[in-house]
Amino acid sequence: MNVLSVEHLTYTYSVGTPFEHIAVEDVSFDIEKGDFIGIIGHTGSGKSTLLQMLNGLLKPTKGIVKLYDNDIWEKPKEIRKIRFNIGLVFQYPEYQLFEETVYKDIAFGPTNMGLSEDKIKESVINAAKFVSLPLEYMDKSPFDLSGGEKRRAAIAGVVAMDPDILILDEPTAGLDPIGRDVLLSQICSYHKQRGNTVILVSHSMEDVARVCDKVLVMNKSKMIMFDTTKKVFSREDELNSIGLRVPQVTHITDKLIDNGIKLDKGILTVEEAVEQITERLKKEGKL
Amino acid sequence: MEFITAQNISFKYETEENTSEISKNVLDNISFSIKKGEFVAIVGHNGSGKSTIAKHLNAMLVPSLGKVYVDGMDTSDEDMTSLIRRKVGLVLQNPDNQLVASIVEEDVAFGPENLGIDPKEIRKRVDEALKAVDMYEYRLHAPFKLSGGQKQRVAIAGIIAIEPDCIVLDEPTAMLDPKGRKEVLDTIIRLNREKGITVVMVTHFMEEAVLADKVYVIDNGKLLTSGTPYDVFSQVELLKRHRLDVPQATEICYQLRARGVDISKLPLTDDECVKLLLEVFR
Numbered sequence: 045m046n047v048l049s050v051e052h053l054t055y056t057y058s059v060g061t062p063f064e065h066i067a068v069e070d071v072s073f074d075i076e077k078g079d080f081i082g083i084i085g086h087t088g089s090g091k092s093t094l095l096q097m098l099n100g101l102l103k104p105t106k107g108i109v110k111l112y113d114n115d116i117w118e119k120p121k122e123i124r125k126i127r128f129n130i131g132l133v134f135q136y137p138e139y140q141l142f143e144e145t146v147y148k149d150i151a152f153g154p155t156n157m158g159l160s161e162d163k164i165k166e167s168v169i170n171a172a173k174f175v176s177l178p179l180e181y182m183d184k185s186p187f188d189l190s191g192g193e194k195r196r197a198a199i200a201g202v203v204a205m206d207p208d209i210l211i212l213d214e215p216t217a218g219l220d221p222i223g224r225d226v227l228l229s230q231i232c233s234y235h236k237q238r239g240n241t242v243i244l245v246s247h248s249m250e251d252v253a254r255v256c257d258k259v260l261v262m263n264k265s266k267m268i269m270f271d272t273t274k275k276v277f278s279r280e281d282e283l284n285s286i287g288l289r290v291p292q293v294t295h296i297t298d299k300l301i302d303n304g305i306k307l308d309k310g311i312l313t314v315e316e317a318v319e320q321i322t323e324r325l326k327k328e329g330k331l
Numbered sequence: 332m333e334f335i336t337a338q339n340i341s342f343k344y345e346t347e348e349n350t351s352e353i354s355k356n357v358l359d360n361i362s363f364s365i366k367k368g369e370f371v372a373i374v375g376h377n378g379s380g381k382s383t384i385a386k387h388l389n390a391m392l393v394p395s396l397g398k399v400y401v402d403g404m405d406t407s408d409e410d411m412t413s414l415i416r417r418k419v420g421l422v423l424q425n426p427d428n429q430l431v432a433s434i435v436e437e438d439v440a441f442g443p444e445n446l447g448i449d450p451k452e453i454r455k456r457v458d459e460a461l462k463a464v465d466m467y468e469y470r471l472h473a474p475f476k477l478s479g480g481q482k483q484r485v486a487i488a489g490i491i492a493i494e495p496d497c498i499v500l501d502e503p504t505a506m507l508d509p510k511g512r513k514e515v516l517d518t519i520i521r522l523n524r525e526k527g528i529t530v531v532m533v534t535h536f537m538e539e540a541v542l543a544d545k546v547y548v549i550d551n552g553k554l555l556t557s558g559t560p561y562d563v564f565s566q567v568e569l570l571k572r573h574r575l576d577v578p579q580a581t582e583i584c585y586q587l588r589a590r591g592v593d594i595s596k597l598p599l600t601d602d603e604c605v606k607l608l609l610e611v612f613r
Contacts, residue, residue, distance in 0.1 A: 087478065087508045192377070218424075218505050220377040220535045221576045247508050250579070287510065292538075292579035292601055299605040305612055314579055318586040321608065330612065331592060 046113070047208060047241050048075040048098070048130075053107035055093050067093040069265040070107075075209075075243070080235050082252035082273065083245045085262030086287060091245050092135075094262065095211055098243070099130040111208075128157050131207030135214045137198035141186040146177070146197050149186050153205040171204035172197075174234050176226070192223040196230075203234065210234070211243040216251060228255055253277060253291040253312040261288070278310035293317050334497060334529055335365040335388055335419070340397035342383055357383045358394070359552040365531060367496065370523045372543035372560075373533045374575065380552040381533045385501045388531060389419035402496070417446065420490030424502040426482035435477075435485055436461065436470040442493040453492075460488040463526065464518050480511025484518055491522070497529035498522065504536065516542070537564070537576045541599045548575065565597045580604035587611075 055068040068090040075081060085091050096102040097109060100116050100123045109116050116126045131153075134140065143149035150171055154164045172179060175196035181189065186197055199215065212231065216224040232255055235242045246252050252259060252273065259276040261269040263286045269276050277283075277290045280298050289295065297311040297320070306324060311317050325331035342358040358380045365371050375381040386392040387399050390406040402418055404411040420442075423429055432438035436457050443453045461467040464484040474482060483503055490498055500519065504512040516539060523530045532539065540546050546563045548555040550573050556563055564570070567577050567585040577585070581597050584604060588594045592611060598604040 086510060190378075222376055222574050225574075289509070293583060296580060296583065296601050296604050296608075299601070300608055300612075303605075303609055305609070314582045314586065317583050318590070321583075321587060322590050322592070325592065325611070328612070331590075 045077050046074045047077040047079075047111070049108075049110040049113070050074075050098070051108045051110070053094070053097060053109065054105050055090075055097060055102060056105045057093075059105065066265050068097065071267045072107075073260065073267065073270050075241060077208075077241060078235075078239050079241050080232075080255060080257045081241070081243045082256035082259045083243060083262065084247070084249070084252060084259060084288060089262040090265040091262050092213065095132060095213060095243075095245065098209075098211060099132045100126045101132070124156075128153070128205050129207050130209045130211065131202040131205055133199050133202045133210070133212045133215060135217060136195075137201075137215075138191065138194035141194060141198055144185060145183050146172075146186050146189070147182040149197060150200045150204050153201055157205060167204040167206060168200075171200040174203050175200045175230055192219060192227075195219070196227070199227075206238075207240070209241045209243065211245075213245045214247065215244070216246065216248065224251070231255070249277070249289055249291045249294075253294065261286075263288075273312060274310040276310075277312060297321075332367050333364045334367040334369075334402055335531075336398075336400045337361060337363050337384075337387065337394075338398045338400075340387065340394035340399060342380075342387070342392065342395050356395075356552055358387075360397070361549075361552075361554050362397075363547055363554065363557065365497075365529065367529055368523075368527050369545060370520070370530045370543045371532070372540035372546045373531065373549060374535060374537065374540050374546060375549035375555075376535065376573075376575070379549045381549045382501050384549065385421065385499050385531065385533045388497070388499045389421050390415045391421065417493055418495055419497045419499060420493055420495040422483070422486050422490055422498060422500040422503055424505050426479055426486055426506070429486040429489070430474040430482060433473055434470075435466065435472050435474055438474055438485060439470075439488045439492050442489050446493065456492045456494065457488075460491040461485075463491055463522060464488045465514075478511055479507045480514040483507065483511065483515050487515070487518060487522075491528075495528070497531065499531045499533075501533045502535070503532065504534070504539065512536075535576075537578050541578060548573075550575075560599055561596075564599055567597070584608070 051072050053068055053071040057065045057067055083091055097104050103117060141149050147168060150168045151164050154167045177196055216227055228251060256273050259273050277294050280290045283290055293314050294311055297307050297317050301307055307320050339360050339362050340358055341356050341360055343356050373381045373384055390412045393407040399406040401415045404415055406415055430438050431441055439457045439460055440453050443456055461470050464487050466484050474485060504515050519530055522528045534540055541560045546560050547557045556566060564577060564581050570577055578599060580601050581599060584594050584597050598607050
């Protein structure tokens with residue numbers, strides 16, 4: 045079932061002025077329920093504009109965004125409700141914390157949804173658990189948390205609305221390796237346990253290769269690829285030609301393939317590479 | 332020749348009054364030395380103390396115990412502070428927090444102006460600095476309109492205009508996209524190789540640390556290990572135990588070796604790894 049369908053989506057900034065600029069041009073794709081999608085592309089390729097159209101922050105110049113087959117702009121006055129269903133976590137979300145306590149900050153979304161006190165409490169606690177924020181932090185000021193904790197609190201604020209689709213714009217930017225690993229595995233377990241759709245924008249090809257089922261590639265306002273992670277990263281030359289790269293391990297195994305070693309195209313993880321290389325060596329009687 | 336020497340330095344932040352919390356050492360008995368012209372990388376997790384070390388190198392912080400000497404000058408001697416900061420410039424993580432003027436070239440001129448340098452000389456230095464970071468054609472632009480990588484290069488130019496012997500960069504690429512990261516990294520390497528400027532770069536990207544002459548790994552305020560990138564990254568077990576990253580090229584060969592493949596020297600880069608694996612298949 046398609047949870048989100050996008051048809052001929054176009055967004056033009058400053059229409060009718062000398063600054064007119066097409067940020068997203070004629071993009072169409074379908075996302076099934078439970079998909080874990082990665083979006084990659086250079087800064088300025090149109091990723092952020094696309095995300096903002098997906099949750100109704102920007103109204104497309106042309107084209108339709110459908111949530112469960114309904115145009116999200118059918119009743120423009122109710123667009124706010126769409127954002128409860130399609131939750132967007134911005135880049136550096138920790139700069140958007142504003143409440144007196146962590147609890148109030150995470151509760152902001154559910155409160156606006158008009159949930160009962162009990163329901164709000166339940167969603168806040170569940171969301172905090174998902175991002176591993178200790179419950180004793182709930183009464184602290186969000187500004188007393190560390191950088192990584194602030195970011196997790198901000199993500200919890202969106203998770204608390206239990207959106208069908210969770211969109212994260214570079215959630216690991218600026219985190220150190222531990223912070224990155226922890227956050228990524230929390231997002232993965234959120235995806236697994238709730239079976240919800242997750243869309244992740246990232247500059248780290250290694251992270252995308254590790255967690256995403258499918259990858260959407262943006263280049264100069266256009267969507268140029270949308271396929272399984274394996275198939276997208278098998279197209280190294282094309283990705284290189286638009287200034288993107290593949291994960292280091294994919295690059296290494298591709299080079300081996302070019303030199304006549306028989307391995308699968310589009311190897312995504314170190315484990316997979318080690319497995320295949322050992323197999324191959326055994327077959328050739330070299331191990 | 333040793334340019335910066337740290338002798339058994341420990342550091343703790345002063346505790347606020349009326350709190351019962353006992354602050355622990357952010358740095359715990361660390362010693363190292365940096366030679367003129369060297370490219371040194373300091374790696375470690377957030378909170379490991381790596382940025383605290385960076386701030387010790389130009390007297391932004393002085394050690395609670397031990398001594399840091401910059402070109403023979405003791406950083407705890409306040410009379411030397413301004414001289415030390417002329418020799419060692421510091422570039423921070425967030426480019427938006429470092430630019431002060433509304434035009435790029437004025438921003439770069441800020442440092443030398445404060446040093447009271449002759450205007451003609453300032454003009455010359457600003458032009459040279461902007462050329463060195465490849466931002467000369469943007470000299471009349473407004474900094475806020477530049478990309479992250481461009482802003483960071485302007486910040487570096489502002490430091491170069493002071494003509495320091497050494498630049499310390501605290502995670503200069505952490506907030507940049509891959510393109511910006513490459514621009515900044517290429518600039519840093521060029522300054523080191525072509526202008527002979529000593530570079531100390533704090534980073535948690537191992538693929539950046541691989542480019543250095545020497546790597547110091549800091550964990551929990553202590554020096555975990557140090558050496559050439561090869562020395563450091565061949566200690567895969569140690570790094571993994573402290574949950575630090577190893578380049579995928581190194582990791583693949585490390586795991587293959589564990590499965591009995593004959594690999595003596597672990598590679599650091601993709602090309603080395605490919606070459607090595609082709610040998611194995613031959």
